[in-house]
Amino acid sequence: EPEVTQTPSHQVTQMGQEVILRCVPISNHLYFYWYRQILGQKVEFLVSFYNNEISEKSEIFDDQFSVERPDGSNFTLKIRSTKLEDSAMYFCASSPQGFSSPLHFGNGTRLTVT
Amino acid sequence: SQQGEEDPQALSIQEGENATMNCSYKTSINNLQWYRQNSGRGLVHLILIRSNEREKHSGRLRVTLDTSKKSSSLLITASRAADTASYFCATIRGGADGLTFGKGTHLIIQP
Numbered sequence: 390e391p392e393v394t395q396t397p398s399h400q401v402t403q404m405g406q407e408v409i410l411r412c413v414p415i416s417n418h419l420y421f422y423w424y425r426q427i428l429g430q431k432v433e434f435l436v437s438f439y440n441n442e443i444s445e446k447s448e449i450f451d452d453q454f455s456v457e458r459p460d461g462s463n464f465t466l467k468i469r470s471t472k473l474e475d476s477a478m479y480f481c482a483s484s485p486q487g488f489s490s491p492l493h494f495g496n497g498t499r500l501t502v503t
Numbered sequence: 504s505q506q507g508e509e510d511p512q513a514l515s516i517q518e519g520e521n522a523t524m525n526c527s528y529k530t531s532i533n534n535l536q537w538y539r540q541n542s543g544r545g546l547v548h549l550i551l552i553r554s555n556e557r558e559k560h561s562g563r564l565r566v567t568l569d570t571s572k573k574s575s576s577l578l579i580t581a582s583r584a585a586d587t588a589s590y591f592c593a594t595i596r597g598g599a600d601g602l603t604f605g606k607g608t609h610l611i612i613q614p
Binding site: 393422430431432433434436437445447478480482488489490491492493494495496497 | 533534536540543544545546547548551591595601602603604605606607
């Protein structure tokens, strides 16, 4: 069964550094998402992406964050200048028909900002 | 309270017993989804129930939806140790929140 893959599985970075988290969504899906989960807390929506543009973004997704689909397969989340509070699991997801269809999640990237 | 709020927060039962988890939400919905998360892993979609459906089954899972009470339940029958996980309901609250997850029910199946 096709799956969403995320790399790296773990990323450690220093405060103020830029990080790029990578995702390969399921190939025939049209909608892509990033969520994050701070340890022990809820899964929080960051952004949704469709037709090469952001369709929705939460208050968390401020100017420090950006997303890109640089080619036909990858979907990336960039955090420009990381803060300690950015430490979390970041999950990529994709779906065929937006939120009216199931989301397929990757196994996440654990980001640790020191 | 929050959209898509599950209860109980934690549930521990013996293998073979049934587990029931509940979800309440605030606003009108088009659909409600249930997901499972094993520790340290991504969420796995279990069932999507649409607002015009009242009940849906998938293997040992049964989901009900009561739109008049704005609530849903997930029943896992004949539980197994492998069912140990956190279970989340998810809805679209409106605004720019995407698919919103609750805090989840942490289910532990005792062998």
